[in-house]
Amino acid sequence: MQYDQHTYRLTDTGNYGTVALIVGVVGLIGSAVGYITDPAQFFHSYLTAFFFWLSLGLGGLFFVMLHHLVGAKWSVVLRRLSENIMMTIPVMAMLFIPLLFGIKELFHWSHPELVATDHLLQSKEPYLNVTFFILRAVVYFVIWMLLAFLLNRYSLKQDQAHDNKLVRTLRVISAPGMILFALSITFAGFDWLMSLDAHWYSTIFGVYVFSGNLLGMLAFLTFSILSLQSKNVLTGVITPEHHHDLGKLLFAFTVFWAYMAFSQYFLIWYGNIPEETVWFLERWESSWKIISLLLVFGHFAVPFFVLFPAGAKRHRGVLMVISIWLLIMHWVDLHWLVMPSLHPHGIHFSWMDPVTMIGLGGVFVWLFRRRTAAKPLVPVNDPGLGDSIRFINH
Amino acid sequence: MSTEAPHIPTSPGAPPLVTGNQTFASVTENICRITERKTPPVWYLALGAAMSLLLVLFGSIGYLFWEGTGIWGLNNPVGWGWAIINFVWWVGIGHAGTLISAILFLLRQRWRTSINRFAEAMTLFAISCALIFPGIHVGRIWVAYWMFPIPNQMQMWPNFRSPLLWDVFAVSTYFAASLLFWFTGLIPDLATFRDRATSKIKKYIFGFLALGWRGGNRQWRHYELAYLILAGISTPLVLSVHSVVSTDFAISIIPGWHTTIFPPYFVAGAIFSGFAMVVTLTIIARKLFHLEDFITVNHLERMNKIILLTGSMVGYAYGMEFFIAWYSGNIYEQAVFLNRAFGQYAWAYWIMISCNVIVPQLFWFRKLRTSIPVMFIASLLINVGMWFERFVIVVTSLAQDFLPANWDYYRPTIWDISTFVGSFGLFFTLFLLFIRFLPMISITEVKAVLPQADPHQGGSHE
Numbered sequence: 001m002q003y004d005q006h007t008y009r010l011t012d013t014g015n016y017g018t019v020a021l022i023v024g025v026v027g028l029i030g031s032a033v034g035y036i037t038d039p040a041q042f043f044h045s046y047l048t049a050f051f052f053w054l055s056l057g058l059g060g061l062f063f064v065m066l067h068h069l070v071g072a073k074w075s076v077v078l079r080r081l082s083e084n085i086m087m088t089i090p091v092m093a094m095l096f097i098p099l100l101f102g103i104k105e106l107f108h109w110s111h112p113e114l115v116a117t118d119h120l121l122q123s124k125e126p127y128l129n130v131t132f133f134i135l136r137a138v139v140y141f142v143i144w145m146l147l148a149f150l151l152n153r154y155s156l157k158q159d160q161a162h163d164n165k166l167v168r169t170l171r172v173i174s175a176p177g178m179i180l181f182a183l184s185i186t187f188a189g190f191d192w193l194m195s196l197d198a199h200w201y202s203t204i205f206g207v208y209v210f211s212g213n214l215l216g217m218l219a220f221l222t223f224s225i226l227s228l229q230s231k232n233v234l235t236g237v238i239t240p241e242h243h244h245d246l247g248k249l250l251f252a253f254t255v256f257w258a259y260m261a262f263s264q265y266f267l268i269w270y271g272n273i274p275e276e277t278v279w280f281l282e283r284w285e286s287s288w289k290i291i292s293l294l295l296v297f298g299h300f301a302v303p304f305f306v307l308f309p310a311g312a313k314r315h316r317g318v319l320m321v322i323s324i325w326l327l328i329m330h331w332v333d334l335h336w337l338v339m340p341s342l343h344p345h346g347i348h349f350s351w352m353d354p355v356t357m358i359g360l361g362g363v364f365v366w367l368f369r370r371r372t373a374a375k376p377l378v379p380v381n382d383p384g385l386g387d388s389i390r391f392i393n394h
Numbered sequence: 395m396s397t398e399a400p401h402i403p404t405s406p407g408a409p410p411l412v413t414g415n416q417t418f419a420s421v422t423e424n425i426c427r428i429t430e431r432k433t434p435p436v437w438y439l440a441l442g443a444a445m446s447l448l449l450v451l452f453g454s455i456g457y458l459f460w461e462g463t464g465i466w467g468l469n470n471p472v473g474w475g476w477a478i479i480n481f482v483w484w485v486g487i488g489h490a491g492t493l494i495s496a497i498l499f500l501l502r503q504r505w506r507t508s509i510n511r512f513a514e515a516m517t518l519f520a521i522s523c524a525l526i527f528p529g530i531h532v533g534r535i536w537v538a539y540w541m542f543p544i545p546n547q548m549q550m551w552p553n554f555r556s557p558l559l560w561d562v563f564a565v566s567t568y569f570a571a572s573l574l575f576w577f578t579g580l581i582p583d584l585a586t587f588r589d590r591a592t593s594k595i596k597k598y599i600f601g602f603l604a605l606g607w608r609g610g611n612r613q614w615r616h617y618e619l620a621y622l623i624l625a626g627i628s629t630p631l632v633l634s635v636h637s638v639v640s641t642d643f644a645i646s647i648i649p650g651w652h653t654t655i656f657p658p659y660f661v662a663g664a665i666f667s668g669f670a671m672v673v674t675l676t677i678i679a680r681k682l683f684h685l686e687d688f689i690t691v692n693h694l695e696r697m698n699k700i701i702l703l704t705g706s707m708v709g710y711a712y713g714m715e716f717f718i719a720w721y722s723g724n725i726y727e728q729a730v731f732l733n734r735a736f737g738q739y740a741w742a743y744w745i746m747i748s749c750n751v752i753v754p755q756l757f758w759f760r761k762l763r764t765s766i767p768v769m770f771i772a773s774l775l776i777n778v779g780m781w782f783e784r785f786v787i788v789v790t791s792l793a794q795d796f797l798p799a800n801w802d803y804y805r806p807t808i809w810d811i812s813t814f815v816g817s818f819g820l821f822f823t824l825f826l827l828f829i830r831f832l833p834m835i836s837i838t839e840v841k842a843v844l845p846q847a848d849p850h851q852g853g854s855h856e
Binding site: 120124127179182183199206207263264267270272 | 630633637641644645646647652653654655656657658706710711714715718721722723724758
């Protein structure tokens, strides 16, 4: 890989993108075989994988809007890469379509004969019905794509010319964008993950889903920066000072995720009302207990203690390993949210879990790579770029 | 690789945080002047008023101890009334101080330097007010020490599974950590006061408190490290204290109390009300003591943005509670929320919604969030709204419990009101003493954000 440090562009990008696309297409074809052999398993695996890759894009959207809203200087050099992660959303929207054919397999509220015998589901019918479900999904994707397109458009416009007004424009988009984002991600979480068990409910669930998404995105961002830098790209631009701050964010959102997860678990455990505990019981009584414990230790304790010392946050190797680890844990978390509704009696891994992950991941990585290769790697005319490059962590 | 430097754009530079062409000397002078000049008569008037209210508090508590909690408006279903409401309200207000001093410090928000001392003091006084209520509401005041796990020959221990005990630990830890943090930040300024003291007794007292501070390089290094560590320790406390307070309600199985979003929702509400209180007090103080150069409209605007953010989070939580109450399909949950909005306490609910969700939306507009009269009224309304939020939570869920035969309407008595009003006496007495005798703005930290303090001033260091 070659990189021009005057234009911040990749001049030779290698063939990673193409390889990723081929792997992705092969994975998707493999998934299609899964659909033929075991549709229920396929849709659950696909939903997990889909939400995983979508969540990185949504985390990117959030991170970009946050950056504009607070007027952060240090993170200017991270902005373009975050935008590239964000711009995978439109394609992920298309990859949502297969799930529409799986509503019956995934959600028991979509079976009229089940609803007829279930008083609770009848009372939820005004919200949990197929038409409204699809309509809502369309609304979520319209919101996300609109925000992503606008943020991307003005960001690229900023590359063309010095225009300090654009900083303001981007901020003006981000402020209402944040509200739309908060509501859409919450209800998407309710629709696609919480309603898998349509009886169960939790007011914190939207925030819980969001916390995992953002942590996953930060891990992916850290991972991609470190892999670019291992090829000598952006080395003097993104410095150990930025690594340190990314490490702090990883640490902070590890704790934030744990705070949400603990609040949800603890209040339900203490209240001990059967209609709420049933969801955790399903994830505790059988071999799912192992995954539950893995989340406690792997998603919280391990990154917490590893990222605690300042030295670890500035150490490339440690950051690389922990960001891969956190991505794996993010997948485990989603698997734990989705899969017990199909396999309530215990852990069940299927070959479709990795294959759908690879299929969608290949497409995701290809999109990310393609945009990374096509545009400057940092917002070259952002007035904060100089401050960001010279940034020193106090 | 070429050696020629690539083109890097530079920012136009942020506006200065402190105005009026201050120098290091003028900062010291302007802040110390407030405590060194002759006591203004208005201060005595204010202290007199505050202490009168404080007497009302003592009187109310005295009568409570004599007569018992029957003097309050508690009735059969509503066993928790204003005492817990006031406790949560005051603790919530206490959250802004530590957020400003610890979290904004870790986030490198340098504008905090003009308001952190002030806000931290407010935190300590608000917690002092809050701590009164759990102490006095127990009824048998002579065994209030049972709240602490003190070894005794009867082997009687508090119930460790009770969130009321966690409150004792959480709030006292918070108070201790906030006090340490505040005091650590004060040390260099106390040394300045010592050095400027004109009387022997002042010199002795400030000298004692300054712990032998000389301002040497080694001392600064230790000081800054200690400050960073204390900020790190205080940060989780900002989140944990109100999370624990929220469990007072949320671990129960009472509809309207038992909901998983309570911990973060309470934290957001606490920061919201705390910032509103800081804005209220800051507007008064900067006017009275001519601190407009130090606490600029820029500072106030930033605080208003945080109010807008946290107010919207609170609005989100109200929305989630309502939606999930419907979505749960649980008729008791649904009844409680319908009752809140349209039942006998609807007036309180709509005061809460108007003040907490609608009022902060004014701050979307720069004109309004930089207007002193608008933000002053808004900040007062927000604290009214946040008091009513706790009222709505505590009273509506209890007044109509599972057995309709038990339902009753809760009315406060004069003693509820006098105890609450009296707690303002304590708050303002402490506050007035603070601004009279201690630097209400951090002298050292404000100096650090002056342009002169930047070694790269007037050009890049390349």
